[in-house]
Amino acid sequence: MGIDVIIFYFFAAVLVFAAGMVVTVRNPVFAALFLVLAFFTSAAIWMLLEAEFLALTLILVYVGAVMVLFLFVVMMLDINLAVLKEGFARYLPAGIVVALLLIAQLAVIVGPEQFGLDKIASPAMHGTEYSNTKELGRVLYTEYLYPFEIASAILLVAIIAAIALTLRKRRVRDLMPPEKQVAVQRKDRVRLVKMESEKKKA
């Protein structure tokens, strides 16, 4: 058993544990932090697959930005856990049925019949000179140029739409426009007054 196998099983175990904790832990802040751990460990597994660009972007984008904002929101919410847990027993049977259905569907689709090693060979390992970043860039900007551009255009539209939907013009804006602030000179603010020194009364 090579060291990479040990590393894989270690990270896989941590990943499964963290993912399980995300849905079972009571405190939402802990759930978000376990999700961070899950992202981080899956990035490590991608790293083992020589997909270093994807692994590092996963950390950079999801751990470094998305989850920060997520935590931001979760920490500010004052969630009443008692209300959330109400009727847990009542909904449990329905929940179990839905969960079992989901597991069955997953097993049918991603089971060994479709994704066994005889169907899809394990990816070939490359040398240390292989740059996954370069390969990914080459494929994205040649073979998949149009899908890539279309996807980015759609994302851009979504960003603009999200901003437009949440934009609220404040009716009273007593803020000073920044250009006025920048243009302020010393003479607009300070006035030096010359005066005779007063004599102290005896």
Place this chain on the structure above:
Amino acid sequence: MVELLEQSLSWLPGNAVILTVIIVKILVIVLPLMGAVAYLTLAERKVIGYIQVRIGPNRVGPRGLLQPIADAVKLLMKETILPSNANRFLFLLGPVLALAPALAAWAVIPFDEGWVLADVNAGLLYILAMTSMGVYGVIIAGWASNSKYAFLGALRSAAQIVSYEIAMGFAIVGVLLAGGSLNIGEIVTAQQGSFIHWFWLPLLPLFFIYFISGVAETNRAPFDVAEGESEIVAGFHVEYSAMTFSVFFLAEYANMILVAMLAALMFLGGWLSPFEGIPGLETLFSWVPGIVWLLAKCAFFCFLYLWFRATFPRYRYDQIMRLGWKVFIPITIVWLMVVGGLVVAEAGPWFD
């Protein structure tokens, strides 16, 4: 050196030799770094002291040179106070999560040609990923303290770091466009020639934006609203004492030196001599090892941090956000196109 170490360890099994060599290399990087952090705090107090026409610490040791050691001993001996309603586990995890990424990022920093712990292809990306993790230390510390001031500091810091990371990322994209690689060693070799060939000139706006964003990322003055001692006492670390507090300090200063080092590597030619290509001076200074130039450039940026702190008043929060989103990000995007044009046109002397 490395061969000698490997030979003396040859009685160990193969993997153990590799592991020992790596650990020794890590110690060779981390121990001087910790020393640098300690003396950067002294340098900060001295420099700001002289800027404000005072002497600064001068009691412990000759000219106050032992002050950092006295501070470290004092912080080690003090009691670590755990606030009664704080979340114990996260409260102690916060400082660790602040320090670990700050140290991990040093793995890919080259100190001279080939002097690097991990010479990986995606070095710059790795650094971006690691530095983006540092914010968790601040957020977790602020939340777990169960204190309003700490929480306000954590929220401010999170928003600020996420905003400035984008500008910083774009500035780094400019560097990788110019250098044609994500490997920091290759980026430095791409700047060979003379100090005109260094990337500070074609990437001048990105250079300024990178360093200013670096100041904001490390929560240093004038962007230190996360601490803001006049508004929210000390921000996220208000509840921390003794060693837990000093670990935050270590992380902050290690990050400062990291940003300074990266600025030197990416924009000022790293370990390349500034006299390269100048007849006479080049041979006169050819005996100086590259690491001396790198450390000198790094020290210059570290000095800039202290100079900023003594000079500028703290930014207002909305001004910080405006600067990051409405000034820096548009400038970087425009300049990325300019750099792309220069690279395609093979404009000399940088890209030919």
